[in-house]
Amino acid sequence: MGWNGERRRYVVTFFRVLLVLLAVVQTTAFQGVKLKKKEHRNAYATMMYMGTPRDYEFYVATRVLIRSLVKLQVDADLIVIASLDVPLRWVRALEEEDGAKVVRVENLNNPYKGQENFDKRFKLTLNKLYAWSLVDYDRVVMLDADNLFLEKTDELFQCGQFCAVFINPCIFHTGLFVLQPSREVFKDMVHQLETGKENPDGADQGFIGAYFPDLLDQPMFHPPLNGSNLYGQYRLPLGYQMDASYYYLRLRWRVPCGPNSVITFPGALWLKPWYWWSWPVLPLGIQWHENRRQTLGYAAEMPVIIVQSIIFLGILAMTHLARPSISKLCYRSSDKTTSLIQTGLKFMAIWSILAAYIVPFAIIPRTIHPLVGWTLYFLGSTALSSIAINSFLLPAIQVFVPLAGIFGSLLVMAYPWYPNGVVRALAVFGYAFCYAPIAWGSVGKVMARLQVSLEREQFLPKLAESSPTSGFNKLY
Template sequence: MKRQWPLQHLATGHFLLIILLGAKWSDAGAASPLASSSKAPSSSNAYATILYVGTPRDYEYYIAAHVLLRSLAALHVNADLVLIASQDTPARWIKNLVQEGVRVVQVENIPNPYAHQNGFNKRFIFTLNKLLAWKLTEYERVVMLDADNLVLHNMDELFQCGQFCAAFIDPCIFHTGLFVLQPSLDVFNDMVQRVMAMAENRDGADQGFLTDYFPDLLDMPMFHPPSNGSRLEGKFRLPFGYQMDASYYYLRLKWRVPCGPNSVVTFPGASWLKPWYWWSWPILPLGLSWHDLRASTVGYQEEFLPLAGQAILYIAVILFVIVSMWHGRHDEGCKVCIPKSVWADYGPYIQSFVEKLLKPMCIVVSLLLPMAMVPIASYPLMGWAIAMLGSLAFLSATMDLLRLPLVATFTPWLLSLGSLVVMASPYYRNGLIRALAIMGYVGFATPFLWWALTQVTKSKNVHVEKEPSRSQTVLMKIC
């Protein structure tokens, strides 16, 4: 049963705003092509992607779009490379892309009337900007791409497809991560009118709108490029090889797609495992392929200085701890002094927390905090190296401050390093064997982790004491 988005759920003011914006967009679409562009078109076809700001992930999607466009240029495609960017996109980003030959078309965002619905994902707020590709009437065909696509081969044959073509990675729903279109102001105006009339849209984004706008695509014939180079008319389904869902790769750890060329990999899964995140590898092996592509095209200049600074900081911490330990560990341990007023009400609870939870929590924070400090789009090998170095530094400081046993303190770090080795191994025959190996390692590591926890918890080097009177002489670390 299709879900309806009733208009009565919208506030009256918001509804009137939608009507006004719809009229504005309809008039603008009929009046002119697009707002402004960095240069004139030089081809009859184009590869295009969108970029907008206003979400917590603006920078990473800029990097993704940059890598996508540079990778297409490296494949020597016979088409313009177009970025449809919102007008508030940072000028530095625009300049970088223009200098590399990208035609940047700056536009006003299409307002999203679904944004106030329950469950709407705010990162999709301006994905309806994809509809602006239909205004690129200076081109005969446009291949619209999501920024998270990994393009493996030249796919210029797609420009021979019809008025609308897309691939199905779901049995019944095509994916809008890549589609071919013939620009048309009439189609664009009709789309905008439907958007502003709150047409059926299951996710409030481009995916839900376009699948409802082209409901019969599943019944259309499969696209096969004519050998004579002519263009087809009508709508077509694209072979799966133009939108290979990354999740299929993990079944066999290789591609076996016999229908159509294996040209594009898409990553439609969990947003926190997109390929540009450094931690996505080795959890998902294909993440490294995306980063290798970035290394060969855009590079990592923006991440280098933060990583270098963190490395220097962590090495300094480790050296400081070594010097401290060289001068001898103190036998009296670490004492935490609690004010009398607090001790009277909460003394037993604080003592229980410090003796049972403080030390394990400090170890967990030491392991995780460096990961949060690594720039999110770093190269995975560098990201993990800096994160592990940071964990080593923080664990060293924690061990020295709380007088913890050395082997038990560093056991979780060693087990974490082992898990990375197990996941990153290139010798698995298929995804099932890899999954079994990971589960086997978890079973192997659990007893050691439990032993480390008990040893750290049993350590009596941290003491909680009531604030002493003036006549008492007690070493106070925290008061």
């Protein structure tokens, strides 16, 4: 019993020491989380809301934006102003995985939704006004999800009450601006919404532009003098260079940020950088995806990519193996099919080819890497085209000519040594001008071959016969 009692004491002592060590580790880990969530005087903020067909795409874009700031170790909090209907799993991912602080808000009512020129996709963009309610911070850089940070831009927090970048001589862009939060300004903005303040476009761009109408006449933005804050409205001297549907935001003058610190993609909605088909139409789109690859990754899309690849490869294998069986249906008959049947079959053949080029765009996940997306697109188009080729006995080379043309245009657009966007556009136009006769000639050959097959009834037996007699069989 003595030995057992001694052993029992050793065991109890061991577990006590173990519990103490666990407590120390937990305390240290908790203190580490506190340091990570340390409050800052300033913040970078963006917004999320639901109700569009592209909610998931903008969720991914928001995470990439946040991760680009985390990667640069900016001296500011990262805020996401999210409407109450944003899924909780997205909120948890932003907070726990990305290190952002999510502020849940109710959607601001948009009184301009009845305007004649109102675009429904901008219905909830007025939630951006909540940036002025973040009064715990001295300055807030408000961002759209289509921004990507390449270098630290914490000098932006030296702004006065409001700073913005002009996208043309008269209009500033609300996709990136700096503000001083204020309850009074926020309440006044909401009041002017309720009273129907004039808004050219019914969205945040028109409202904020109308709220700060004299910004163009204000002094240039510059750092505080003698450590004091500057008050008033200021233009943010961000130089920009237009190229296709994006521009560089280059910090210059007295703001000590390097060139090309921020890339903004404010162009057409379907040419945002997170869509795989936007590159190489947008050359800098690959920079966005490279940043995503290094931070967020593509794990969410990979299961779908693998399944679709297997399906496309299976279609190719099945059409190749089934071709001899299809050929056995070919025969020559003295009776001609009616013109109505011939017209219907032509229609089916043409649409099957068009579907082979269109369907992959609809089913491939939109937010995958462009190199993966285009590879899967060519695989899918080849697989679906093989169905039309083998079903209607069409010439494969001519059917694949448009696909080869698309591939060539991508190479022309991706050429990395164009001196500017104008030369690049001229190169694409020249390529299209030279390739158009080849594509048109291939269409003519496909139609001619289809007509011959119809006249000889080469690819379908007569509808009135269950099976052709052996005397009429002819293999091709």
